[in-house]
Amino acid sequence: MVFKKFAVNKIVVFTQQLFLRIKTIAPYGLSAPFLFTSFAFAQVSAVTEAGSTETSASVLNAVATDEVIVFGRAENLIGSAGAASEGAVAGDDLLVRPMLRVADLLEAVPGMIAAQHSGSGKANQYFLRGFNLDHGTDFTTYIDDVPWNLRTHGHGQGYLDVNGLIPETVERIDYRKGTYRALSGDFSMAGSAVMTSISGLEKPFIALETGSYGWGRVAGGGTTDVGDGQLTLIGQYKTYDGPWELSEDLQHESIWGKYSEKTDYGSWNISLSGYVATWHPTEQTPESVFGSTECKDEYCSLDPSAYGKTNRWILTSNWLGDDWRATLYAQSYDWHMLSNPTYTDDGQINQFDRRSTFGGRYEQNLIKSEPFELLVGTEWRYDRINKVGLDATQQGNFIENISNNAINEGSVGVYAETTWRPIEKLRLTAGLRGDFYDFDVDVNPNSGAPDSTGHENDSIASPKVGAAYVVSDQVELYANWGQGFHSNDARGVVNKEVPVPGLVRGTGYESGVRFEEGKFKITATYWWLNLDSELIFVGDSNSVEPKGGAKRQGYEVVAFWHPVDWLGIDAVYTGSRARNSDPEEAGGKYVEGGVESAGELGLAATRDGWEFSARLRYLGPYPLLPDNSQRAESETMLNLRLAHDFDKFTLYGEVLNVLDHDGKDIVYYYENQFDPEGGRVSRAEEPRSVRVGLKYNF
Numbered sequence: 020m021v022f023k024k025f026a027v028n029k030i031v032v033f034t035q036q037l038f039l040r041i042k043t044i045a046p047y048g049l050s051a052p053f054l055f056t057s058f059a060f061a062q063v064s065a066v067t068e069a070g071s072t073e074t075s076a077s078v079l080n081a082v083a084t085d086e087v088i089v090f091g092r093a094e095n096l097i098g099s100a101g102a103a104s105e106g107a108v109a110g111d112d113l114l115v116r117p118m119l120r121v122a123d124l125l126e127a128v129p130g131m132i133a134a135q136h137s138g139s140g141k142a143n144q145y146f147l148r149g150f151n152l153d154h155g156t157d158f159t160t161y162i163d164d165v166p167w168n169l170r171t172h173g174h175g176q177g178y179l180d181v182n183g184l185i186p187e188t189v190e191r192i193d194y195r196k197g198t199y200r201a202l203s204g205d206f207s208m209a210g211s212a213v214m215t216s217i218s219g220l221e222k223p224f225i226a227l228e229t230g231s232y233g234w235g236r237v238a239g240g241g242t243t244d245v246g247d248g249q250l251t252l253i254g255q256y257k258t259y260d261g262p263w264e265l266s267e268d269l270q271h272e273s274i275w276g277k278y279s280e281k282t283d284y285g286s287w288n289i290s291l292s293g294y295v296a297t298w299h300p301t302e303q304t305p306e307s308v309f310g311s312t313e314c315k316d317e318y319c320s321l322d323p324s325a326y327g328k329t330n331r332w333i334l335t336s337n338w339l340g341d342d343w344r345a346t347l348y349a350q351s352y353d354w355h356m357l358s359n360p361t362y363t364d365d366g367q368i369n370q371f372d373r374r375s376t377f378g379g380r381y382e383q384n385l386i387k388s389e390p391f392e393l394l395v396g397t398e399w400r401y402d403r404i405n406k407v408g409l410d411a412t413q414q415g416n417f418i419e420n421i422s423n424n425a426i427n428e429g430s431v432g433v434y435a436e437t438t439w440r441p442i443e444k445l446r447l448t449a450g451l452r453g454d455f456y457d458f459d460v461d462v463n464p465n466s467g468a469p470d471s472t473g474h475e476n477d478s479i480a481s482p483k484v485g486a487a488y489v490v491s492d493q494v495e496l497y498a499n500w501g502q503g504f505h506s507n508d509a510r511g512v513v514n515k516e517v518p519v520p521g522l523v524r525g526t527g528y529e530s531g532v533r534f535e536e537g538k539f540k541i542t543a544t545y546w547w548l549n550l551d552s553e554l555i556f557v558g559d560s561n562s563v564e565p566k567g568g569a570k571r572q573g574y575e576v577v578a579f580w581h582p583v584d585w586l587g588i589d590a591v592y593t594g595s596r597a598r599n600s601d602p603e604e605a606g607g608k609y610v611e612g613g614v615e616s617a618g619e620l621g622l623a624a625t626r627d628g629w630e631f632s633a634r635l636r637y638l639g640p641y642p643l644l645p646d647n648s649q650r651a652e653s654e655t656m657l658n659l660r661l662a663h664d665f666d667k668f669t670l671y672g673e674v675l676n677v678l679d680h681d682g683k684d685i686v687y688y689y690e691n692q693f694d695p696e697g698g699r700v701s702r703a704e705e706p707r708s709v710r711v712g713l714k715y716n717f
Contacts, residue, residue: 092106092107092108092112092540092579092587092589093538093540093579093581093587094107095535096533096535097489097492097493097494097495097533097535098446098489098495100487100495100497100533101195101199101200101448101485101487101497101499102195102196102197102199102485102487102497102499102529102531102544103497103529103530103531103532103533103542103543103544104129104195104196104197104210104529104531104542104544104546104575105193105194105195105196106129106193106194106542106577107191107192107193107194108127108128108191108192108194109190109191109192111587111623111625111630112127112587112589112623113127113186113189113191113192114630115623115624115625115630115631115632115660115662116621116623116632116634116660117632117633117634117658117659117660117673117674117675118186118658118673119658119675119676119705119708120133120135120139120143120182121181121182121184121185121186122135122143122145122181122182124181124184124186124189124192124214125143125145125160125181125192125212126619126636127192127194128147128192128194128210128212129194129575129577129591129593129619130147130148130196130575130577130591130593130617131145131146131147131158131210131617132145132146132147132614132617132636132638133145134146134638134684134685135684135685135702136302136303136684136685136702137300137301137302137303137327137356137358137702138261138267138269138298138299138300138301138302138327139182139259139261139267139269139271139298140182140267140269140271140296140297140298140300140327140328140329141154141174141180141182141298141300141327141356142154142155142174142178142179142180142181142182143179143181144684144685145158145179146612146614146617146638147196147209147210147614147617148196148209148210148546148548148571148573148593148595149548149571149572149573149595149596149597149610149613149614149615150209150571150597150612150613150614151611151612151613151614151641152177152209153175153177153554154174154175154177154178154179154180155168155177155178155179155206156175156176156177156206156505156554157177157206157207157208157209157505157525157550157554158177158179158206158207158209158210158211158212159177159179159203159204159205159206159207159211159212160179160181160211160212160213160214161211161212161213161214162184162214162216163214163215163216163290163335163337163346164213164335164337164344164346164348164380165333165335165346165348165350165378166205166378166400167179167180167181168205168206169352169372169374170205170206170402170428170506170508170509171402171404171407171426171428171508171509171510172372172407172508173354173355173370173371173372173407173408173409174354174356174370174372175554176505176506176507176508176554177205177206177505177554180329180331182271182294182296182329183273183292183293183294183296183329183331184214184273185238185253185254185255185273185275187217187220187224187226187238187240187253188216188217188253188275188292189214189215189216189217190215190216190217190218191214191215192212192213192214192215193212193213193215194210194211194212194213195207195210195211195213196209196210196529196544196546196575197209197210197499197501197503197527197528197529197546197548198481198483198501198502198503198525198527199450199483199485199499199500199501199527199529200436200450200483200501201394201396201434201435201436201450201451201452201481201483202382202396202434202436203452203503204398204432204452204454204503204504205430205454205504205505205506206505206506207503207505208503208504208505208525208527208548208550209548216275216277216290217251217277218249218251218277218279218288219242219249219251219277219279220240220241220242220251220253221242222241222716222717223239223240223241223242223716223717224239224240224241224714224715224716224717225237225238225239225714225715226238226239226712226713226714226715227712227713227714228710228711228712228713229710229711229712230673230708230709230710230711231707231708231709231710232259232260232261232262232705232708233258233259233260233261233266234257234258234259234260234708234710235257235258235259236255236256236257236258236712237255237256237257238253238254238255238256239253239254240252240253240254240275241717245278246280247280247281248278248279248280248281248288249278249279249280250276250277250278251276251277251278251279252274252275252276253274253275253276254272254273254274254275255271255272255273255274256271256272256273257269257271258270258271261301261705262318262705262706263301263318263319263320264315264318264319264320265299265301265320265323265325266299267298267299267301268297268298268299269296269297269298270296270297270298271294271295271296271298272294272295272296273292273293273294273295274291274292274293274294275290275291275292275293276290276291276292277289277290277291278290284338284340285338285339285340285341286338286339287336287337287338287339288336288337289334289335289336289337290334290335290336290337291332291333291334291335292332292333292335293331293332293333294329294330294331295328295329295330296327296328296329297326297327297328298326298327298328299320299323299325299326299327300325300326300327300356300357300358301320301325301702302322302325302358302359302360302702303360303685303686303687303700303701303702304317304319304321304700304701304702305362305691305692305693305694305698305699305700306698306699306700306701307693307694307698307699308321308693317681317701317703318703321359321362322358322359322362322367324357324367324414324415325356325357325358325359326356326357326415327354327355327356327357327358328353328354328355328356329353329354330351330352330353330354331350331351331352331353331354332350332351332352333348333349333350334348334349334350335347335348336348342383342384342387343381343382343383343384344380344381344382344383345379345380345381345382346379346380346381347378347379348376348377348378348379349375349376349377350374350375350376350377351375352372352373352374352375352376353372353373354371354372354373355369355370355371355372356369356370356371357369357412357415358370360691360700361689361690361691361692362691362692362693363691363692364413364692365411365413365418366692367411367412367413367414367415368409368410368411368412368421369409369410369412369417370408370409371406371407371408371409371410372404372406372407373404373405373406373407374402374403374404374405374407375402375403375405376400376401376402376403377400377401377403378398378399378400378401379398379399380396380397380398380399381396381397382394382395382396382397383395383396389440390439390440390441391437391438391439391440392437392438392439393435393436393437394435394436394437395433395434395435395436396433396434396435397431397432397433397434398431398432398433398434399429399430399431399432400429400430401427401428401429401430402426402427402428402429403427404424404425404426404427404428405425406423406424406425406463407423407424407426407510408420408421408422408423408424408463408466408468409421409422419467420465420466420467421467421468422466422467422468422471422510423462423463423465423466423467423468424460424461424462424463424466424468424471424472424510425460425461425462425463426458426459426460426461426509426510427457427459428456428457428458428459428509429456429457430454430455430456430457430506431454431455432452432453432454432455433452433453434450434451434452434453435450435451436448436449436450436451436483437449437450443489444488444489444490445486445487445488445489446486446487446488447484447485447486448483448484448485448486448487449482449483449484449485450482450483450484450501451480451481451482451483452480452481452482452483453478453479453480453481454478454479454481454504454522455476455477455478456476456477456478456506456521456522457474457476458473458474458475458476458477458509458512458513458521459474459509460472460473460474460509460510460512460513470515471510471513471514472513473512473513473514473515474513475512475513475518475521476521477512477520477521477522478522479504479522479524481501481502481503481504481524482501482502483499483500483501483502484499484500484501485497485498485499485500485501486498486499493534493535493536494532494533494534495532495533496530496531496532497529497530497531497532497533497544498528498529498530499527499528499529499530500526500527500528501526501527501528502524502525502526502527503524503525503527504522504523504524504525505522505523505525505554506521506522506523507519507520507521507522507523507552507554507565509521511565519552519565520551520552523550523551523552523565524551525548525549525550525551526548526549527546527547527548527549528546528547529544529545529546529547530544530545531543531544531545538580538581538582539578539579539580539581540578540579540580541576541577541578541579542575542576542577542578543574543575543576543577544574544575544576544577545572545573545574546572546573546574546575547570547571547572548570548571548572549568549569549570549571549600550568550569550570550571551568552565552566552567552568553565553566553567553568553569553599553610554566566605567599567600567601567604567605568599568600568601569597569598569599569600569610569613570597570598570600571595571596571597571598571610571613572595572596573593573594573595573596574593574594574595575591575592575593576590576591576592576593577589577590577591578590578591585624585625585626586622586623586624586626587621587622587623587624588621588622588623589619589620589621590618590619590620590621591617591618591619592616592617592618593616593617593618594615594616595613595614595615595616596613596615597609597610597613597615598610599645602645605645606644606645606646607644607645607646607647608645608647609642609644609645609646609647610642610645611642611643611644611645612641612642612643613641613642614638614639614640614641615639615640615641616637616639616640616653617637617638617639618636618637618639619634619635619636619637620634620635621633621634621635622634628663628664628665629661629662629663629664630660630661630662630663630664630671631659631660631661631662632659632660633657633658633659633660634657634658635655635656635657636655636656636657636658637653637654637655638653638654638655638682639653640652640653643686643687643688643699644688649688649699651683651686651701652682652683652686653682654680654682654683654684654704655678655680655682656675656676656678656680656682656704657676657677657678657680658673658674658675658676658677659673659674659677660672660673661673667715667716667717668713668714668715668716669713669714669715669716670711670712670713671711671712671713671714672709672710672711672712673709673710673711674707674708674709675705675707675708675709675710676704676705676706676707676708677707678707679706679707680704681703681704681706682703682704683701683702683703683704684701684702684703684704684705685701685702686699686700686701687699687700687701688700
């Protein structure tokens with residue numbers, strides 16, 4: 020293990036880089052020193068003059084006082100949840116969580132596993148409910164009501180990149196499994212996460228971190244009064260090399276700001292988030308080459324010219340009234356990545372995607388009475404993709420274009436959901452969602468596929484029903500059924516030779532029970548999910564493609580125990596079975612990457628200025644081929660975090676992969692340069708590493 024000692028000069032360099040880099044990316048010419056120092060001193064000045072400051076409406080901010088201990092999983096949901104698999108995570112569940120990557124926040128969703136197969140700058144690999152979701156094919160994530168999945172993406176459909184998130188900005192994660200709510204649209208078959216950002220920081224802060232394998236991070240921010248509202252700004256710079264022969268050389272800068280104001284009709288806020296990152300992808304490697312002169316071990320790098328870059332900015336405005344809410348957003352996105360998934364001489368490709376996205380949502384409670392509620396809403400989105408496609412390259416040098424499309428993809432969804440309580444203990448819900456998609460595909464000049472054009476549209480209706488019955492103050496029973504969908508890549512929809520449907524239907528149903536006794540809570544769910552078409556990773560194109568349908572079923576057991584005010588213990592175990600609907604067509608009955616089990620055990624403690632968290636994560640085995648002749652082994656990781664608050668200073672440290680388990684983050688099986696007939700291709704789990712940090716609260 021390589022461990023770089025905590026060094027003051029390194030922290031100074033990180034701080035300087037943060038200010039200089041955010042200065043180059045900050046909008047409207049605002050400099051980073053102005054953003055951080057002016058708001059920090061404004062807040063300190065306010066404290067001095069007033070003697071104290073009003074805390075945010077939430078105690079879930081990054082510098083919440085250590086006497087306030089909140090566990091989101093401790094919320095009582097009997098009488099309000101729509102399904103046994105719904106829930107929320109907030110407070111110390113998030114604040115003291117050890118994290119190898121920011122996507123580990125999504126592992127707060129019970130049963131979700133976030134892995135990586137291409138370096139710290141690329142979207143993660145997700146596993147849930149018998150799916151290898153690749154980069155988000157059937158799991159949707161909203162952040163402040165903005166969908167973060169990218170459709171018709173240059174790398175894969177539903178691409179979910181949360182690397183731009185700054186952990187200190189996340190207040191709460193509400194999650195749902197399945198597609199039983201009318202609010203859930205595209206990419207929500209396996210489930211969805213709805214993240215809510217903080218409304219403000221109690222005190223300005225700056226945090227400095229260093230650690231193994233070149234890890235470094237600087238973050239800082241604060242909240243100040245501006246006009247009739249509050250303005251919060253947080254910035255982050257981080258770098259990471261990793262244990263790889265080819266250093267990742269991650270250079271990541273991100274910034275987030277939100278202005279919030281109370282109005283006569285409710286509340287209003289406007290926020291801006293942005294990040295720029297460059298890195299060297301550390302791709303999955305053929306296992307047959309390990310130990311050779313070309314590759315001494317699983318951390319080798321066979322393509323030193325691999326490179327990636329992401330530039331993403333999202334502007335969001337939210338309005339919230341007594342019985343309605345509205346959102347408008349705009350996004351600018353530019354991404355490209357050089358990689359060679361097969362490692363052949365002519366196998367390197369450059370995938371690219373540049374777009375602007377506009378969208379919004381409006382939702383209103385038309386009726387809200389004791390026995391009957393009616394919610395209606397609409398959601399719209401327009402992606403103007405200037406260019407998406409791929410080039411053939413060699414050692415990073417352009418050879419020829421393979422495809423280069425300009426695409427306009429628009430969608431409109433309308434939905435209604437009603438809840439009826441015919442008797443005191445029974446709640447019946449019914450929802451209906453309708454979605455219309457328009458796919459318009461053109462080619463850019465000098466495209467290698469000049470005929471890949473066309474125009475199509477598709478629509479789908481998705482009904483949902485559910486029932487919840489309160490057996491007692493401690494027990495509630497649930498039954499849910501619903502239909503949903505995921506969209507396909509617009510280029511495949513307009514393909515003249517082998518077109519695919521624009522919208523693919525899925526049907527899910529589940530039954531479950533929730534038990535809550537005092538500070539102990541447990542839910543058990545059995546579910547089924549049938550999907551008309553799978554999205555499966557294809558190695559030679561380093562992307563996902565639609566395949567035949569599949570049927571899944573499984574169970575989940577989720578528990579939380581809050582024995583004392585300062586301690587929370589959570590556990591989850593899931594089992595699933597995924598089978599192809601047409602085994603003959605698919606080449607076997609098993610769904611490739613269909614994870615068969617997963618689990619987590621977590622402990623979070625906050626007391627007398629001390630914070631401790633331990634999380635044990637388990638990803639079970641899964642088939643690599645439809646005939647199940649090749650399988651991936653299970654992976655286990657234990658992460659620890661310890662912190663102590665010295666009034667204004669907080670010293671913290673993390674040990675990641677404590678047991679130094681040598682598992683695999685991801686495994687595939689496909690033809691490559693070293694296995695012409697096909698072979699295992701994997702990316703190693705990162706070895707034990709240590710990170711330490713110091714946070715100062717002004």
